[in-house]
Amino acid sequence: MVGSAFDGDEAVKLFGALNPRPDVLLMDYRMPIKDGVTATKEIRVIDPASKIIFLSADETAREQALEAGATSFLIKPVRFAHLLQTINQVLDNH
Amino acid sequence: MSPLKETQKNQDRFSRLVDATGALVVGVDTQGCITLFNKRCQEVTGYSAEEVLGKNIVELFIPVDERPNLMVRFQNLVQGKSPAYSPEVHWITKSGEQRLMRWNNTFITDEAGEVVEIFGIGIDITDWKETQHALEETEAKYRSLFDSVPVGLYRTTPEGQIHDVNPALVEMLGFESKAELLKHKASEFYVHAEARKQFEALIIEAEVVRGFEAQFQRRDGEIIWIELNTRAIRDKNGDIYCYEGSLEDITKRKEAEIKLLAAHQRSEFLVDLMAHDLNNINQGIMMTLELIESDEQLPKHLREGLEASLNQVERSAELIANVKRFQSLETEPRRLSTRDLSPPFHAAVRAVERAFPNKQIFLSTNIQDQTYWVYSDGFLTELFFNILHNAAKMDRNPMVKIEVQASENTTNDFVKVEVQDQGPGVPDSEKNRIFNRYLNGAEGVRGSGIGLTLVQRILQRYGGQIWVEDRVAGDHTQGANFVVLLPRGERG
Numbered sequence: 001m002v003g004s005a006f007d008g009d010e011a012v013k014l015f016g017a018l019n020p021r022p023d024v025l026l027m028d029y030r031m032p033i034k035d036g037v038t039a040t041k042e043i044r045v046i047d048p049a050s051k052i053i054f055l056s057a058d059e060t061a062r063e064q065a066l067e068a069g070a071t072s073f074l075i076k077p078v079r080f081a082h083l084l085q086t087i088n089q090v091l092d093n094h
Numbered sequence: 095m096s097p098l099k100e101t102q103k104n105q106d107r108f109s110r111l112v113d114a115t116g117a118l119v120v121g122v123d124t125q126g127c128i129t130l131f132n133k134r135c136q137e138v139t140g141y142s143a144e145e146v147l148g149k150n151i152v153e154l155f156i157p158v159d160e161r162p163n164l165m166v167r168f169q170n171l172v173q174g175k176s177p178a179y180s181p182e183v184h185w186i187t188k189s190g191e192q193r194l195m196r197w198n199n200t201f202i203t204d205e206a207g208e209v210v211e212i213f214g215i216g217i218d219i220t221d222w223k224e225t226q227h228a229l230e231e232t233e234a235k236y237r238s239l240f241d242s243v244p245v246g247l248y249r250t251t252p253e254g255q256i257h258d259v260n261p262a263l264v265e266m267l268g269f270e271s272k273a274e275l276l277k278h279k280a281s282e283f284y285v286h287a288e289a290r291k292q293f294e295a296l297i298i299e300a301e302v303v304r305g306f307e308a309q310f311q312r313r314d315g316e317i318i319w320i321e322l323n324t325r326a327i328r329d330k331n332g333d334i335y336c337y338e339g340s341l342e343d344i345t346k347r348k349e350a351e352i353k354l355l356a357a358h359q360r361s362e363f364l365v366d367l368m369a370h371d372l373n374n375i376n377q378g379i380m381m382t383l384e385l386i387e388s389d390e391q392l393p394k395h396l397r398e399g400l401e402a403s404l405n406q407v408e409r410s411a412e413l414i415a416n417v418k419r420f421q422s423l424e425t426e427p428r429r430l431s432t433r434d435l436s437p438p439f440h441a442a443v444r445a446v447e448r449a450f451p452n453k454q455i456f457l458s459t460n461i462q463d464q465t466y467w468v469y470s471d472g473f474l475t476e477l478f479f480n481i482l483h484n485a486a487k488m489d490r491n492p493m494v495k496i497e498v499q500a501s502e503n504t505t506n507d508f509v510k511v512e513v514q515d516q517g518p519g520v521p522d523s524e525k526n527r528i529f530n531r532y533l534n535g536a537e538g539v540r541g542s543g544i545g546l547t548l549v550q551r552i553l554q555r556y557g558g559q560i561w562v563e564d565r566v567a568g569d570h571t572q573g574a575n576f577v578v579l580l581p582r583g584e585r586g
Contacts, residue, residue: 030370055377057369057370057371057372057373057374057377057414058366058369058370059415059418075415076373076374076376076377076411077373077376077377077379077380077407077408077411078377078380079380079384079404079451080380080381080384080385080388081451082448
């Protein structure tokens with residue numbers, strides 16, 4: 001199943017409400033209301049085992065994202081194959 | 095003691111006293127003939143007492159042009175009139191030198207009250223006068239400099255009362271005259287009282303303030319930017335009695351700086367906007383194209399078209415990434431250190447392989463860990479990425495062959511890295527231009543992006559060089575040889 005949230009705030013609320021939890025999350029960086037770094041931190045608090053692939057067009061966000069608890073970081077635009085490969089890697093490693 | 099002996103004793107005491115004094119003591123009779131000439135007089139004039147006694151003082155010592163005035167005074171003295179002031183008179187010494195003396199005169203009279211002898215007690219003020227004159231000259235010279243220099247100069251009390259200003263400052267602050275400006279206190283000119291407080295704190299702490307910038311309000315209300323350089327001056331007791339310094343109108347410079355900062359912020363905003371929003375758009379296009387591409391029914395010619403479009407999107411993303419890197423090159427401070435060439439080089443190779451998933455890149459190199467050390471920073475990966483990316487991009491062949499050879503030249507302290515490809519090469523007419531697309535503003539950024547220009551900029555940062563040669567000399571169509579010189583570092 002695939003679901004989506006409009007912004008970071010909605011993502012955190014949705015994640016908290018979902019049972020079972022999503023296997024993997026794709027997190028954007030710049031979003032209205034709550035950005036990806038804050039949302040990542042909050043989701044990791046709810047579930048420290050959550051797997052979050054952070055996507056941003058801004059390479060400088062990499063460090064912040066990984067510090068916040070992102071499992072992986074991809075620079076936009078990302079090729080489909082590369083995205084799938086990363087999802088598989090994240091799922092295999094955990 | 096007999097009266098005679100008493101008189102002799104007094105005379106003896108008088109002569110000793112007269113000779114012991116550091117002052118000039120001279121006595122003349124009413125005709126002006128010298129009756130007394132003490133030791134100091136002899137030292138200063140070079141004449142002995144015997145040489146001058148009985149001779150006319152005016153004829154012997156006084157320059158011709160000063161004689162008439164002196165004669166008037168002398169006649170007054172002879173008539174028993176006490177002089178009202180101490181005259182300054184030149185004496186000509188035995189060697190012909192003129193010395194300036196200041197005299198106090200007195201006379202003695204006989205029982206009838208007639209003046210019989212006149213005494214002069216004087217000091218030689220020649221040296222003192224010369225020093226004073228030199229001081230006056232120096233003062234005048236500095237005053238003239240103070241008045242003519244185009245920078246505002248001032249002196250204030252520690253409380254900010256203005257003591258002195260030069261014409262440049264009067265004009266800078268929009269006053270008609272110096273007197274008018276001196277009625278104001280320094281603190282009145284500050285637009286922000288906080289700035290004055292800050293300045294006071296600095297001067298109290300350090301006693302010297304350099305390059306302090308503040309906004310001043312001129313008399314006509316106009317606000318200007320000024321730069322202050324001030325130091326505290328202490329008196330002989332060690333107390334600060336004034337501040338003196340210079341004041342420069344830097345409004346034009348400040349406006350230019352503000353404009354530059356605004357332009358910089360604008361460019362940062364635009365680059366950020368482009369990097370973020372355009373790449374989000376690129377992401378959308380890329381995903382859509384890839385979804386279409388995943389349709390197995392898709393005809394071959396459309397698939398080829400899609401693949402070409404995807405390459406274009408990637409090129410667009412790469413261009414945007416390079417623009418971002420350009421910006422960080424401008425803003426990041428330059429901190430070079432000795433680094434192993436191998437890790438950044440091989441990171442660049444891996445990044446290029448990822449960037450061309452549909453090409454096979456065969457790269458051979460002698461660059462191994464701990465072999466070559468260069469002075470560089472974190473941009474080294476970008477540097478090789480762009481050279482290798484350019485080589486892989488230009489080669490139409492799906493099998494891209496690149497050879498990279500490094501060598502050390504100990505005589506000129508560079509590590510030379512040659513990157514040879516088998517792409518279409520670079521015609522002679524383009525060999526210099528490909529590194530400078532950014533600078534050829536009018537022509538704009540053309541076809542192959544700004545990767546090599548970025549390489550050039552990184553090398554400028556390192557003090558290195560790059561140029562391109564033909565892989566096979568004289569035939570550019572056989573591929574290019576990019577030669578990079580990097581400053582050699584010590585083995586880490």
